[in-house]
Amino acid sequence: MSVWEVVELARHPDRPYSMDYIKRLAPDFVELHGDRLSADDPALVGGLGRWRGRTTMFLGHQKGRTLKERVGRNWGMMHPEGYRKAIRLAHHAARFGFPIISLIDTPGAYPGAGAEERGIASAIAIAIMEWFRIPVPIVAAVIGEGGSGGALGMGVADRVIMLENSIYSVASPEAAASIVWRDNSRKVEAAEQLQLTSREIVAMGVVEEVVPEPIGSARADYDAAAAALDEALARHMEPLLEMPTGQLLQHRYERFRYIDSLVRAEPGFGPKID
Amino acid sequence: MAVIDRHAKKVPIAGGELPEILLPTNCPGCGVALVLAQMREQNYVCDCGHHFRLSAEVWIPIIADEGSFHERWGDVRSHDLLNWIVPKRYEAVVDELLAEGLNESVRTGTATLDAMPIWLAAFDFGFVGGTLSIVAGERLARGMEQAASTGVPYILVCASGGARMQEGVLALMQMAKVNAAVGALHDAGVPFFSVLTDPTFGGTAASLALLADVNIAEPGAAIGFTGPRVIKQATYADLPPGFQSAEFQLAHGQVDRVASRTELRPLLSHLLEMHVNP
Numbered sequence: 155m156s157v158w159e160v161v162e163l164a165r166h167p168d169r170p171y172s173m174d175y176i177k178r179l180a181p182d183f184v185e186l187h188g189d190r191l192s193a194d195d196p197a198l199v200g201g202l203g204r205w206r207g208r209t210t211m212f213l214g215h216q217k218g219r220t221l222k223e224r225v226g227r228n229w230g231m232m233h234p235e236g237y238r239k240a241i242r243l244a245h246h247a248a249r250f251g252f253p254i255i256s257l258i259d260t261p262g263a264y265p266g267a268g269a270e271e272r273g274i275a276s277a278i279a280i281a282i283m284e285w286f287r288i289p290v291p292i293v294a295a296v297i298g299e300g301g302s303g304g305a306l307g308m309g310v311a312d313r314v315i316m317l318e319n320s321i322y323s324v325a326s327p328e329a330a331a332s333i334v335w336r337d338n339s340r341k342v343e344a345a346e347q348l349q350l351t352s353r354e355i356v357a358m359g360v361v362e363e364v365v366p367e368p369i370g371s372a373r374a375d376y377d378a379a380a381a382a383l384d385e386a387l388a389r390h391m392e393p394l395l396e397m398p399t400g401q402l403l404q405h406r407y408e409r410f411r412y413i414d415s416l417v418r419a420e421p422g423f424g425p426k427i428d
Numbered sequence: 429m430a431v432i433d434r435h436a437k438k439v440p441i442a443g444g445e446l447p448e449i450l451l452p453t454n455c456p457g458c459g460v461a462l463v464l465a466q467m468r469e470q471n472y473v474c475d476c477g478h479h480f481r482l483s484a485e486v487w488i489p490i491i492a493d494e495g496s497f498h499e500r501w502g503d504v505r506s507h508d509l510l511n512w513i514v515p516k517r518y519e520a521v522v523d524e525l526l527a528e529g530l531n532e533s534v535r536t537g538t539a540t541l542d543a544m545p546i547w548l549a550a551f552d553f554g555f556v557g558g559t560l561s562i563v564a565g566e567r568l569a570r571g572m573e574q575a576a577s578t579g580v581p582y583i584l585v586c587a588s589g590g591a592r593m594q595e596g597v598l599a600l601m602q603m604a605k606v607n608a609a610v611g612a613l614h615d616a617g618v619p620f621f622s623v624l625t626d627p628t629f630g631g632t633a634a635s636l637a638l639l640a641d642v643n644i645a646e647p648g649a650a651i652g653f654t655g656p657r658v659i660k661q662a663t664y665a666d667l668p669p670g671f672q673s674a675e676f677q678l679a680h681g682q683v684d685r686v687a688s689r690t691e692l693r694p695l696l697s698h699l700l701e702m703h704v705n706p
Contacts, residue, residue, distance in 0.1 A: 263634075265654035265662040270672060273682050275633035275653040282607040283614075283639060303591075303603060303634045303653070310604050324591050324600040324631075332658065334593055335515065349510045349596050358509075360597050407612075410604040411569060414562045417509050417598065 158342045160351050161327060163319040164298050165261075168373040170380070171230075172199060172214025172257040175297065178380035179255075179387075180205045183212065186246075188239060195236030197228045197260070198308070200243040202252065206388055211247035213240055213308065214257030217298075230299075231264040234277035237307050241281050244288045253391055256294040256308050261326050263304030278307040285310030286406055291394030293387055296320045296352075296361070297372075302329070312406050313390040314360070316352040317383065318367040322360065323350035359416040362390065439542050439694040441471055444494030446486050471689045479646050479689055481626060484535040484550035487585045491548055491693065492539035499537040501570060506532065506563045510596045518594040521556065530555045533588065534564035536571045541583070542697040544704060547575040550585040551632070559592035560631050565602030568636065572609035576616040581700055585623045586637045589655075590630020603635035610639045619703040621696060624651050624674065624683060642699055643683040644692065645674035651682070 155163075163169070176183050180203025187194040200213045215232070218224030240256075247254050263274055285292070294311035300322035316322060325333065327345035332338040349355070352364040365386045372379035394402060449472065451462050457478025467473075471490055472480040482490075488497050505526065512518035533556060536549040549568055551558040568584075575582040591599040613620050622640030626649035633653055637643075645651060652672035659665060670676055674686045687695050 263653065265658050267659060267663065267665050267667060267671065270652050270654065270659070271680055273680060275651075276638040276682055278634040278653070279603075279607065279636070279639050282604055282635060283611045286608050286611050302600065303631050306600055306603055307634075322597050324593060324596050329658065330593050332661070333589075338661070343514060347510065347512055347514060347596075348593070355597055358596075358598060360601060407608050410601065410608050413601045413605060414565075414598050417507075417562065 157346045157351060160319055161321055161345050163371050164321045166371075166373055167219070169298055170372050170376045171219070172216050172259060172297065174376055175257060175380050175383055176203065176212045176214060178377065179203070179384055180210065180212065186243060188242075189235045190242050191235070191238055193233075193235040195233050195239055196226055197230050197232045197264075198236040198240060200239060205255070209250070209252050211243055211252045211254045212257070213243060213254065214297075215260040215308065217259060228264060230260045231262060232260065232304060232307070233264050233269050234272045234274045237277040237281040240308060241284045244284070248288050248290050251290055253291040253293070253395065254288070254311075255387060255391075256292065256311060258294060258296045258300050258305050258308055259298035260301050260304050260308075261299050262301035262329070263307065278303050281307045282310055286403065286410075289399045289403060291391060291397070291402060292406075293390045293394070295365070295383060295387060296322050297383070299326075301326050310406070310410065312394050312402060312409065313362050315363045315365055315386055315390060316355060316361045317365050317372060317379070318352055319371050320352055321350040322352075322355045323348050360413060439697045441690050441693055442490045443492045443496070443541065443693070444489040446471070446489050449480070449482065449486060451480065471692075473689050477647055477688070479626065479648060481553060481587065483530070483554050484552040484585075487550040488535070488539075488548065490689070491541060491550075491583060491585065491696070492546075493541060493543065496540040497537050497548065498539070499535060501567050502531055502535065502537075504532075504563050504566065506561050506595070508594070509562075509598060510594065512594045521594075525555050532563045532567070533558045533561055533592070534567050536567045538580070541693070541700060544697070544700050545580050546700070547571050547580050547582045548585075549582070551587045553587040553589075553627070556592055556594070557589035558587045558632070559589055560599055560602045560606075560635070561592045561595050562598055562602060565605045568606045569609040572606070572613050576609075576612040576618050579616065579618055581619040581621070581703065582613055583621050583623070583696060584636065584640065585625060586628040586632060587625045588628055588630070588632035588637070590632055600631065603631050606636045607639065610636050619700065621699060623692065624677075625649050627651070629653065629655055638682060641703075642685070644695065645677060645683040645686050646692075647674055647686055647688055649674045651677050
């Protein structure tokens with residue numbers, strides 16, 4: 155499979171979205187809305203459900219299935235209110251000691267004038283900083299597109315895992331092509347240069363694990379994909395639940411503080427394109 | 429009363445002599461013919477208020493007292509981790525910029541400002557667009573950690589296009605790395621002042637740049653998350669004049685003050701003093 159084919163799989167309109175997983179992980183899920191400041195961002199769903207016998211806070215980017223829903227969900231691109239809602243719900247989880255699961259599936263934060271007017275840059279910056287202070291275990295999973303700062307704003311966690319056919323990138327291939335060549339049609343080349351596939355990301359030490367998808371990718375079998383994700387999330391969550399809070403936060407700090415230690419130890423390190 | 433009148437003390441607008449920079453013949457703001465010696469005396473601000481972009485090499489003597497800057501970790505360099513070859517080998521790009529005398533997109537070290545100790549970090553837009561790289565992130569995070577543990581105030585001068593494409597997702601991760609360190613600064617109660625210069629965008633704006641205790645923007649500086657070209661491409665929106673300017677960000681609550689570069693150093697000195705001697 156070429157790199158571009160992986161990108162297309164990660165973005166496939168039939169690929170399971172956050173709610174497809176959340177409904178299977180916690181059938182009693184109750185959605186909670188709003189940032190308590192001005193709005194509710196439908197690009198991010200959040201709420202509580204009982205997962206493996208424990209009340210858990212679920213957060214996830216939600217793309218739409220139909221055109222109407224896509225527009226309503228803004229294609230999973232969050233506005234500033236989404237990040238404020240995420241942190242509001244994270245504080246809720248912290249008050250009651252609920253662990254947090256964050257599912258990442260976004261092309262990026264919304265690149266529009268309104269988002270700029272309402273402070274998208276500082277909303278993401280504050281979210282990233284606040285995640286380091288949330289005193290409950292957090293496991294994040296990239297289930298489709300992990301695009302840029304918009305994804306990282308939901309991706310500061312104690313463990314981060316990726317589904318096999320998902321991508322994680324500093325910018326979408328189109329944006330990277332536009333930045334490097336001022337020509338967003340060179341997205342295929344950009345995708346190859348960015349090393350954004352799960353295999354490459356795990357080799358760089360940025361995520362802990364790649365979760366295999368069913369034959370024919372996650373869209374072929376939602377139940378099997380959800381079962382694989384469920385098992386991996388639980389395996390990463392369990393040791394965190396035992397950890398004293400101070401140690402948990404220290405580990406989270408160090409996880410990101412030294413996230414590039416693999417490459418710094420060995421300057422030539424890095425998966426290479428053949 | 430034995431109260432020191434802070435305003436009576438005159439703080440020079442620059443800590444030392446500024447290096448000469450290449451200026452256009454005429455000011456792009458007002459068209460007047462520029463005199464290098466005069467511009468240098470005015471921190472490279474034209475009489476019309478146009479602020480010229482400056483490299484870290486010029487910013488350091490503006491902020492730091494003469495001879496007080498001790499650069500740290502200046503010997504670490506970026507390497508090509510992703511085998512980035514188009515349009516040019518990343519390793520060769522870095523080699524060329526280093527040969528030009530630039531030293532990564534962020535330079536940092538300790539200094540004094542008006543005799544008060546500070547940590548200083550200055551972005552260099554000339555180095556791959558001032559992009560956040562592993563080396564930049566490491567210099568920033570280490571400095572902030574040291575500032576947090578020693579209680580020395582941290583001053584940041586931003587000029588950046590965002591995260592560096594050529595370092596891929598590892599560049600993205602620098603946003604989390606530096607924000608963790610900003611959190612440590614805040615938790616330690618160490619003052620952090622950020623000076624936002626033209627341009628400050630993308631991953632830098634969405635990480636440390638806007639998280640300071642006081643955000644100060646230069647007049648006319650473009651500050652935002654998504655650049656205007658990409659916004660137009662993505663949404664076909666017509667952006668009004670002044671969109672994402674420093675004044676726009678002031679009106680939208682993102683910066684505390686817009687201050688001319690000729691008032692910046694006295695302002696920083698005053699803020700430092702109020703935080704250090706409350």
